[in-house]
Amino acid sequence: IAPGPKAEGHCLPRSFSSRGARAPAGQAAPPAFGFLFDIDGVLVRGSQVIPAARDAFRALSDARGRLRVPVVFLTNAGNCLRKAKAEELSRALGLQVSPEQVILSHSPLRLFGQFHQKCVLVAGQGPVEENAQNLGFKHVVTIEALRKAFPLLDMVDQSRRPKELPPPTTDFPTIEGVILFGEPVRWETSLQLIIDVLLSNGNPGAELEDIPYPHLPVLACNMDLLWMAEAKMPRFGHGTFLLCLENIYKKVTGRELRYEALIGKPSTVTYRYAEYLIKQQAEKQGWKSPIRRLYAIGDNPMSDIYGANLYNSYLKSAHQNQVQAGVKRSPLAASPQTEDQLVQRKDCNISMEGCESILVCTGVYRHNADVPSNPEECVTETAFHGHRDFCFDPSLVEASYVVQDVNDAVQLAFKKENWN
Numbered sequence: 001i002a003p004g005p006k007a008e009g010h011c012l013p014r015s016f017s018s019r020g021a022r023a024p025a026g027q028a029a030p031p032a033f034g035f036l037f038d039i040d041g042v043l044v045r046g047s048q049v050i051p052a053a054r055d056a057f058r059a060l061s062d063a064r065g066r067l068r069v070p071v072v073f074l075t076n077a078g079n080c081l082r083k084a085k086a087e088e089l090s091r092a093l094g095l096q097v098s099p100e101q102v103i104l105s106h107s108p109l110r111l112f113g114q115f116h117q118k119c120v121l122v123a124g125q126g127p128v129e130e131n132a133q134n135l136g137f138k139h140v141v142t143i144e145a146l147r148k149a150f151p152l153l154d155m156v157d158q159s160r161r162p163k164e165l166p167p168p169t170t171d172f173p174t175i176e177g178v179i180l181f182g183e184p185v186r187w188e189t190s191l192q193l194i195i196d197v198l199l200s201n202g203n204p205g206a207e208l209e210d211i212p213y214p215h216l217p218v219l220a221c222n223m224d225l226l227w228m229a230e231a232k233m234p235r236f237g238h239g240t241f242l243l244c245l246e247n248i249y250k251k252v253t254g255r256e257l258r259y260e261a262l263i264g265k266p267s268t269v270t271y272r273y274a275e276y277l278i279k280q281q282a283e284k285q286g287w288k289s290p291i292r293r294l295y296a297i298g299d300n301p302m303s304d305i306y307g308a309n310l311y312n313s314y315l316k317s318a319h320q321n322q323v324q325a326g327v328k329r330s331p332l333a334a335s336p337q338t339e340d341q342l343v344q345r346k347d348c349n350i351s352m353e354g355c356e357s358i359l360v361c362t363g364v365y366r367h368n369a370d371v372p373s374n375p376e377e378c379v380t381e382t383a384f385h386g387h388r389d390f391c392f393d394p395s396l397v398e399a400s401y402v403v404q405d406v407n408d409a410v411q412l413a414f415k416k417e418n419w420n
Contacts, residue, residue, distance in 0.1 A: 029289075029419055029420070030287040030288055030289040031068065031069045031070065031282070031287060031289065031291070031417075031419065032289045032290065032291060032292045032293065032417070033069065033291060033292065033293040033294065033295060033413065033417050033419075034069060034070035034071065034072070034278040034281070034282070034291050034293075034294055034295070035060075035069060035070070035071045035072070035294070035295050035296075035297065035410070035413070036072050036074045036271075036274050036278075036294055036295070036296040036297065036308070036355075037071065037072070037073050037074065037297050037406070038073075038074060038075060038265075038296075038297060038298035038299060038300070038303075038304050038363075039073055039075040039077065039085075039089070040075065040077065040227055040228055040229070040299075040363065041227070041228040041298075041299030041300065041360075041362060041363015041364055041365075042297055042298060042299050042360055042362065042363060042406050043073075043089070043092065043093065043406060044092055045228060045229060045230055045362070045363065046229040046230035047230075048230060049092045049093075050362050050405065050406065052362070052404075052405035052406050052407040052408070053092070053093060053406050053407070054093060054094060055407040056405075056406045056407040056409070056410040057093045057094070057095055059407070059410055059411065059414070060410060061095055065094075065095050065096070067095070070278045070279075070281035070282050070285070070287075070291065071101060071278075071281070072101055072102075072103060072274045072277050072278055072281075073085070073089060073097070073101055073102045073103065074103045074265065074270070074271075074274050074296070075102070075103070075104060075105070076104075076105040076221075076222040076223075076224050076227075076237070076238075076264045076265050076303060077104060077105065077182070077222070078104045078105040078106045078124065078126075078131070078181050078182040078221050078222055078238075078264070079124060079125045079126035079128075079181070079182050080104070080126050080127070081127055081130065081131065081134070082099040082102050082104060082107070082134075083099045085099075085102050085104065086098055086099045086101065086102050089102070100277060100280070100281075101277065101281070103270065103273060103274055103277065104131075105181075105182065105221040105222035105238075105263060105264030105265075105270075106131060106135065106179075106181050106182075106221040106222075106263065106264070107135075107270075107273060108263050108264075108267075108269050108270050108273045109132075109135045109136075109137075109179070109219065109221070109263060110135045110136055111269065111273070112219065112261065113136065115137070115177055115179075115217065115219070116135075116136040116137050116138060117138055117139070118137075118139065118176035118177050119139040119140075119141060119173045119174065119175055119176050119177075119202075120132070120137055120139065120140060120141065120175065120176065120177045120178065120179050121141050121142075121143070121146060121175045121177070121178045121179070121193075121194070121197055122137075122140055122141070122142055122143075122178075122179045122181060123143050123178070123179070123180050123181065123184055123190045123194060124180065124181030124182040124183070124184055125182065125183070125184055125185050126182075128142060128181050129142050131181060132179065132181075137179075139173065141173070141175060143184065143189060143190050143193055143194075146172075146175075146193050146197075146204065147189060147193060149169045149172045149205075150169055150172075150193075150196075150204055150205050151166050152165075152166070153192060153193055153196055153204060154189050154192060154193065155192075156188040156189070156192070157186075157188070157189075168205065169205050172205065174202045174203055175197050175202035175203075175204075175216065176202055176216065176217075177216055177217040177218070177219070177260075178194060178197060178198070178216060178217070178218045178219070179218075179219045179220075179221075180194075180218065180219070180220040180221060180238070180241075180242070180245075181221050181222075182221065182222050182238045183236065183237065183238045183240070183241045184241070187241060187244065190241075191241075191244060191245055191248060194245060195245075195248060195249060195252065197216065198212075198215040198216055198218075198249065198257075199211055199212075199215075199252070199253070201215075201216065202216055211253055213253070213255055214258060215257075215258070217260040218257065218258070218259050218260060219259065219260050219261045219263065220238075220242055220259055220261075220262055220263065221238070221263045221264045222237065222238040222239070222263075222264040223238065223239045223242065223262055223264060223265075223266070223267075223303065223386070223387040223390075224237035224238060224239050224264075224265075224300065224302075224303050225237055225239035225240055225243070225302070225385045225386075226239075226240070226300075226364060226385065227300070227364065228299065228300075228363040228364045234364050239385075239387060242387070243388075245257065246388060259389065262387060262389060262390075264303075265298075265303040265304060265306075265307040266302070266303050266304075266306040266307030266308075266310055266386075266390065267307070268307075268310055268311055268314050270307070271296075271307060271308070271310075271311035271314075271355065272311075274294075275294065275352055278291055278294065279291055290351050291351075291352065292351065292352065292353045292354075293352070293353055293354055293355070293356065293417075294308075294311075294352065294354070294355040294356070295355075295356050295358060295409070295413040296308035296311075296355055296356065296357050296358065297358045297360060297406055297409045297410075298357070298358075298359065298360070298363075299359070299360050299361075299362060299363025299364050299365050300363065300364045300365065301359065301364075301365055301385075301397040301399070302384075302385040302386045302397060304357070304359070305357045305359055305396070305397055305398070305399045306386060306390070306396045306397050308355050308356070308357035309355075309357050309395070309396040309397075309398070309400075310396055311355045312354050312355040312356070312357070313396075315350065315352055315353065315354055315355060316354070318350045319350060319353075356400045356401070356413075356416075357399045357400045357401075358399060358400060358401045358402075358403060358409040358412065358413070359399035359401070359402045359403070360402075360403055360404065360405050360406055360408075360409055361402070361403075361404050361405070362404075362405050362406070
């Protein structure tokens with residue numbers, strides 16, 4: 001999608017200057033706003049730090065290196081632990097980042113307590129089993145464990161086929177749900193075994209006469225079709241893997257693969273969780289001014305911008321109706337954890353006014369290449385990179401502002417808030 005930007009660079013609406021109030025001379029004004037930073041394509045590209053990122057965080061920090069504004073790093077990456085990502089960001093940006101400031105694509109899964117006691121198959125790469133356990137899941141089965149238990153299922157790689165017929169597995173637990181953390185390494189193995197689990201109702205070693213439908217619950221994290229690393233062109237993301245899985249399931253069964261939940265940007269529940277962490281930071285710092293606005297900075301129109309604008313629409317609707325709009329109540333209501341209860345309580349008194357989207361040109365989005373000369377005429381001819389289950393609304397991929405890099409985005413927000 002090529003977004004038609006509402007405003008570019010530092011061309012600000014006339015009304016912006018009235019938003020922030022200056023503190024008396026010599027005093028620092030408490031912030032009434034916070035930042036949501038995407039990581040890949042905004043702060044880093046692969047292992048390389050984008051120079052503007054360090055400039056931006058120098059501006060965000062005081063003389064002691066402490067952040068002067070609440071910040072959350074909101075990424076659709078999910079192949080690592082929260083702590084490891086925080087350490088990686090600390091090294092890249094030259095300041096201390098805590099795990100509580102990081103939201104990975106799967107972080108909101110802690111809200112889905114109704115699945116925590118079920119036996120779930122987890123797919124992805126990195127410490128998926130540890131991630132699942134840290135999120136509250138008590139009975140976890142990995143793709144590799146399933147493959148070892150049923151070696152006859154994984155047949156694409158001939159070198160991994162068993163040389164002799166193995167004895168049947170009889171004591172393997174019945175799988176009750178599937179959690180897709182991110183793109184796996186061996187796609188053919190994960191695709192085959194996930195389909196087997198869905199078709200067998202969680203018993204891939206058994207024979208079933210009928211294909212169960214609805215199938216077992218599937219929860220997927222990170223819907224990004226593409227992401228930006230060191231290569232000149234974008235790389236396949238988990239959204240590409242989901243596309244493969246959906247099409248294989250439909251081709252085999254004639255029916256649609258259904259998701260119990262889609263988590264990560266642009267899902268609204270992810271931004272609700274980010275809002276909670278922003279407010280929690282402000283409370284810990286003793287900043288008395290309530291956080292009223294969020295600035296979401298990203299490089300991907302279909303995840304970062306779409307998600308921020310979708311959440312902004314939710315906030316506007318919530319203020320008008322004083323009811324939750326766009327977030328399922330059932331997953332939130334099921335979790336007993338403190339963070340989740342706090343997220344729920346905020347529903348009754350929504351203080352956040354809005355979420356502005358700022359698109360940078362250092363990642364997936366390229367200003368000169370991606371903006372059609374006439375967006376209204378070209379939009380129907382442009383490929384839709386969003387997930388199947390998200391309706392395409394052209395206005396949601398229009399960034400509030402388009403700037404060159406993350407430092408420009410931070411300076412834009414400072415000016416917009418009249419905040420020094």
